[in-house]
Amino acid sequence: MRKNQKPQILGRFIVTDPRVCHGKPVFRGTRIFVSDVLEMVAEGTAWETIIEQWHHSITKEAIAEAVKLSSEAFFRHTDEFVLEPVRA
Numbered sequence: 606m607r608k609n610q611k612p613q614i615l616g617r618f619i620v621t622d623p624r625v626c627h628g629k630p631v632f633r634g635t636r637i638f639v640s641d642v643l644e645m646v647a648e649g650t651a652w653e654t655i656i657e658q659w660h661h662s663i664t665k666e667a668i669a670e671a672v673k674l675s676s677e678a679f680f681r682h683t684d685e686f687v688l689e690p691v692r693a
Contacts (some may be wrong), residue, residue, distance in 0.1 A: 616674055618667035632663045634669075639671045646672060
């Protein structure tokens with residue numbers, strides 16, 4: 606993220622701010638990296654457990670938003686994840 610970039614609201618619960626956690630996406634009002642929570646989701650951790658581990662600083666709605674936004678980003682950039690083209 607560029608140093609002169611301004612804070613951005615990415616959703617109701619997710620923001621970036623170059624002054625907070627090096628501008629990485631975090632949940633609003635926290636320093637909890639969205640990527641850390643998404644990793645926990647990917648590992649199969651129950652959302653209730655995730656919320657408890659982060660001391661109720663995030664909600665199910667916040668996790669759902671992170672999953673939705675990451676899904677949208679994945680489908681917009683699918684070609685960047687291609688490991689090997691499949692022959693028809």
